[in-house]
Amino acid sequence: MTKFIEVDALQEVKSSKDIQALTFVLFGATGDLAKRKLFPALYNLFLAEKLPNSFSVIGLGRREWSHEFFHSKIEESLRTYARKDVQEDSLQDFLNHFQYSPLDVTDKSAYKRLQTHIEDREIELNIPGNRLFYLAVDPNLVEVITENLHASGLNQTSGWRRLVVEKPFGTDLKSAQQLNKKLSEAFDEMEIYRIDHYLGKPMVQNLASLVFANPALASLLDLKQIANVQITASETVGVETRAAYYDNAGAIRDMVQNHLLQLVMMTALHLPENITAEEIGNKKIEVIESLKPIEKEDAHKHVIRGQYRAGEVLDTPVIGYLDEPGVPENSMNDTYFAARLHIDNPVWGEIPFYIRTGKRLDQKSTRIVFEFKKQKRALIPAEELVPNLLTLEINPSEGISLKLNIKEPSSERFKPTCINFKTNTDDQSDAYELLLFDAMLGNATFFAHWDEVELSWKWIQPLLEAFENNLLPLHTYPAGSTGPEAADELLKSNNFKWW
Ligand SMILES: NC(=O)C1=CN([C@@H]2O[C@H](COP(=O)(O)OP(=O)(O)OC[C@H]3O[C@@H](n4cnc5c(N)ncnc54)[C@H](OP(=O)(O)O)[C@@H]3O)[C@@H](O)[C@H]2O)C=CC1
Ligand SMILES: O=C1O[C@H](COP(=O)(O)O)[C@@H](O)[C@H](O)[C@H]1O
Helix, strand or coil, X not given: CCCCCCCCXXXXXXXXXXXXXXXXXXXXXXXXXXXXXXXXXXXXXXXXXXXXXXXXXXXXXXXXXXXXXXXXXXXXXXXXXXXXXXXXXXXXXXXXCEEXXXXXXXXXXXXXXXHHHHHHHHHHCCCCCCEEEEECCCHHHHHHHHHHHHHHCCCCCCCCEEEEECCXXXXXXXXXXXXXXXXXXXCCHHHEXXXXXXXXXXXXXXXXXXXXXXXXXXXXXXXXXXXXXXXXXXXXXXXXXCHXXXXXXXXXXXXXXXXXXXXXXXXXXXXXXXXXXXXXXXXXXXXHHHECCCCHHHHXXXXXXXXXXXXXXXXXXXXXXXXXXXXXXXXXXXXXXEEXXXXXXXXXXXXXXXXXXXXXXXXXXXXXXXXXXXXXXCCCCHHHCCCCEEEEEEECCCEEEEEEEEEXXXXXXXXXXXXXXXXXXXXXXXXHHHHHHHHHHCCCCCCECHHHHHHHHHHHHHHHHHHHCCCCCEEEEECCECCCHHHHHHHHCCCXXXX
């Protein structure tokens, strides 16, 4: 069941007054996500006065850190990754909210110590028992942490309690279902926030309102005129230091099951009407339910998987996937995924959706492109015209552009010309800021609900099996390219190309 608070999803975020005093229990406080995203997001919320005066963050990890050392790590993170300059005069005020406690999550007895720590701080800072447990840890630890939170009674509190779980949620359909069952023994569905940071990206959050607020755009997006929709999430980075996780996950679990399918849902749901917060969840479920299954025997017709070889990315030579530290030399893991999907409902009918993602590609870009049908009348030779494209750029820059054919002055020729609108993102909250704020507020609109996650795994499962049974080739592509040539063929067979 979906859950929402009584706010319009499209409303601007509120202020700190809307968030009750709380304890933020951060599992994985010594890890990469905390350093790169969570501390900077909390800091930006603090500077924007969107945190309550009374809040306590208890950081956890196995490392034997002191509170002071923890503070120095947070400070380092803010100086490296925060969107805004560190304000020297208030930095210590911010850090004073944080304390650290070494804890091995598999050690049941340690949770009693944690409970005392949390309660002491609640008394000291006058915090009612509102507790947000944020699990920034390997997915394999989520179950044991939840079990121990339950067994120790830490989740039985006089205030509200919420559990924020990072993606990927499980590793396949069965494990996700088992995990969900376990979580629901300790928390109600209303209290579980499955975070997918693509849902926190401002352009994604605004998709629903964009068309409604702009009748011109709404009339442009007449579905009868759309030839196809393309969703791209390309990255220049490689596997970095994450081989242990990534070589088991691959692009299919790391990006497709969650981020890309969420983008498909968000893109397909919004046309053509205004949508309330509650309807967003329901419509997303309708979309994912309508996604035509691809049977594993047919996967080779609709799906391309690839792995990068050595090459040059942004003028720098880089090694191939198989030479990356921690990657087995015979790994068949996918670092690239592309597919052709169909949403089998009256709205989207025959319009194909193409999705693709990959590491070590030529550029970092997340975007959605609507390609319009070509002019059918023969007044202008078709080869002189490019299809009109409406592009929504999501990341790293944000904006909207429309590609048109404009006649060059003093010539009979047409030139493809883009009308661009770039959002000024300098002062814009980032995905984790928006999502952390919502989790603390109790607004689950932009979190992945269980139904969506389960339906996404159901759709993905035959493809996982096709990959495991090697029912489709693993293509290679040079680092710095746009991906395997076979991915171009996927579109060519329908007379399209990637944009
Ligand atoms: N990094 C990123 O950019 C992103 C990460 N994510 C997700 O966030 C989650 C965390 O990722 P990331 O931060 O990169 O991972 P890291 O490996 O960097 O961090 C893992 C954290 O888990 C802690 N940990 C591991 N084992 C135990 C244990 N037995 N007891 C207590 N703590 C333990 C580690 O602490 P210690 O070593 O001190 O025990 C560390 O703080 C993953 O689910 C990932 O998919 C999602 C989006 C982006
Ligand atoms: O969740 C993940 O996302 C990042 C890409 O995120 P973005 O916001 O930079 O587009 C990806 O690099 C990582 O592998 C994956 O775990």
